[in-house]
Amino acid sequence: MNTYGRFPLELVRGRGVWVWDKQGRRYLDAVAGIAVCTLGHSSRVMRKALERQLRKLQHVSNLYRIPEQEQLAGWIRDNSCAESVFFCNSGAEANEAAIKLARKHGHQVRGIDTSHERGPLILTAHASFHGRTLAAVTATGQPKYHQGFEPMVQGFRYFPYNDISAFEALLHRCEAAGPRVAAVLLEPLQGEGGVNPGDVAFFQRVRDLCDQYKILLIFDEVQVGVGRTGRLWGYQKLGVEPDAFTLAKGLGGGFPIGALCVKASADQLKPGEHASTFGGNPMACRAGLTVASELQRRNLPAHAEQMGALLQNLLLELVERHPQLVKGVRGWGLLQGLVLQAGGPKAIDVVKAAMDQGLLLVPAGTDVVRFVPPLTIQPRHLRLAVKRLEKALLACPSPTPSAS
Structure with a gap:
């Protein structure tokens, strides 16, 4: 097409x-596949790791335990603020999972009314980019990506990135008649929107307000995660821990993989509420484990x-x-x-x-x-x-x- x-x-x-x-x-x-090829092209260690994995096992259903998946989830847990991980195939899918998680949290924890007029809201920033699927592109605060695909998914509001006053004003308007905001979804650094680094004071204030209102703070680390910023995770540049964060791009070093990583307090999804046929398969997770190993070794x-x-x-x-x-x-x-x-x-x-x-x-x-x-x-x-x-x-x- x-x-x-x-x-x-x-x-x-x-x-x-x-x-x-x-x-x-x-x-x-x-370009590196737009922040994807973490180890460069045709990495010797990646070639050998994936060849060994292909001789062993390439795909099984998530109906069964997958050792490579558990190992990669364990590495993320041991090296981040997250305590559990859902694996998928891309950044857009990871953000879709985060949006579902936010709505579930809004209903279960904040008691947000589910009617059309009072449904849960997710606040995102102008100039953000969160993916091309319908909810993820609605979360994207750039109208040019919405054109031709209306009506967009309900439940999103936007504010200027790094603007504390504008964020507080929007939050207070949304919460004026009772609990309404389920989550705030932010990139620690906006990549597609113009390479705009997050402001430390802004992010710390957002973290404080999310704690005050019991709102989930979710970071989209699809482009900035996995060592690219000079830290393993982008949130480490800001001194602020999210309740959940999403990964993709550099995690697989060129092999498709995405992940939603959450703290225990945000882990609301139950069996049957979200799934992926290919997510976290042995090949993808072997690629992720190889990237993880090389990040630390080198x-x-x-x-x-x-x-x-x-x-x-x-x-x-x-x-x-x-x-x-x-x-x-x-x-x-x-x-x-x-x-x-x-x-x-x-x-x-x-x-x-x-x-x-x-x-x-x-x-x-x-x-x-x-x-x-x-x-x-x-x-x-x-x-x-x-x-x-x-x-x-x-x-x-x-x-x-x-x-x-």
């Missing part, structure tokens, strides 16, 4: 931070923090050299966004020009170019990436002077 606006590029193989097209041209990959979160600091400095130097084209840098670890000047080239134009220079990047909105390379990337790769980006910026059409 015609659901993708694809670039005219056919990639046929990859190794580490490099990929090759059909014609044999090599590209430095700072201390990749710390490496991501160091490489992120280097990348940010290199990009800031680019801003100093070309202030007419770029105006700033923001992000955490190896999730960095280069903010373009208004009136200059758009992010999509820079991405296309970078491709001509042998560099793969991804837009984050219209004015931000996003770097989400494999966590294994090295300083020489980052320096080369920024050199190629500079050439791409200079190759873009010059800004058109505005009429006086």
Whole structure:
């Protein structure tokens, strides 16, 4: 189906931070499947682990115990604030599970009326992105993703990200006539919405208010989790623990897997209330266990923090050299966004020009170019990436002077 606006590029193989097209041209990959290929392409340890698993067992139903699933859930439990995990296949599915969990919590714990007018609400942020399924895209605070799919799922309200006053005002309006808000769903850093890091004071205040009202605080860590920010989990950058958080992307290192991770106090789902045929199958969980093992063995979160600091400095130097084209840098670890000047080239134009220079990047909105390379990337790769980006910026059409 015609659901993708694809670039005219056919990639046929990859190794580490490099990929090759059909014609044999090599590209430095700072996209990594959009924050997916944690260990890079065609990782030796991943290849061996999945080959061994395929010879053993590839899929069984969740009607039975799955040792690999239990091991991966145990690793998440031992290394996070969560105490139990539901596995699925993608970030959207993980967020759908979180939305169901929020509604169940709203009914069971907060006693929210289930009538149409008084049903439970979930509060999310403007410029957020939570997935493409119907409830997840409704949770997404960007109207452009809603267009053509109305009516949207009821039960969502939006507020400006990092705005304490606006959040408090919305919460008080929603709660004025009695319990109404089941959960607050937030990204610790907004990726698709423009690489907007969360504000510590804002998140701490939201945590306090959720505790006060017994509202679930759920973090969407689909893009920021699994070491990308320089910490194992994005919430660790904020000093705030959620009641539940979702994972996908980097958890499988290129193999599809998603997860909803919850504290015991938020664990409301019972047998028969949610399920997945493929979720948590042995192959997916072996991929996740391999990523987990390599994260710890190679201390990749710390490496991501160091490489992120280097990348940010290199990009800031680019801003100093070309202030007419770029105006700033923001992000955490190896999730960095280069903010373009208004009136200059758009992010999509820079991405296309970078491709001509042998560099793969991804837009984050219209004015931000996003770097989400494999966590294994090295300083020489980052320096080369920024050199190629500079050439791409200079190759873009010059800004058109505005009429006086």
